[in-house]
Amino acid sequence: MSRHRSNATEPMRRCIGCMESKAKSQMYRIAMKDGNLTFDANGKEPGRGVYLCKSKECIETARKKNGLQRGFKRSFSKEITEAIFKRADEEISNAE
Template sequence: MSNTRKMPQRKCVGCQEMKNKKELIRVIRTAEGEFLLDATGKKNGRGAYLCPSRECFQKAVKSRGLERSFKQAIPKEVYDALEKEMEALETE
């Protein structure tokens, strides 16, 4: 019997690829309706996952993947704020 642990798999809303949960960035909608990046993966709220790349973020915006996951329209200002947060994570 193998002792390897199963890693949770999640689908990127941009490229639609299944990847390990730890490889993806979680975007959450809080109960107050605010959208945030969740680097820890432990914040409360409805979540959607993205690859940590600009290309996947652009695909998610173009295909409305985040809107589909959250079942609501997302204002352009939110996309701009999320893009700035992702750029900050890429430079770290």
């Protein structure tokens, strides 16, 4: 039997900010490959991913509690994580 997703319940993902589970489409994905983080606008980047609500509050929360480090269980330089949070911030500002 083939897997078809059209009528399937949307997968839920946990936010690295508020730690609540939400529908994947309501969230940003951040992918990690070779120790680098990519803001994954289309959800198609290879590698492990963590999710963040499309909310400035969650971005701020995740930033304060090092959500990316916790989510991926490893450390990143401040430049790398700040670039991701900044990108997420811009993404929300553009959507407004």
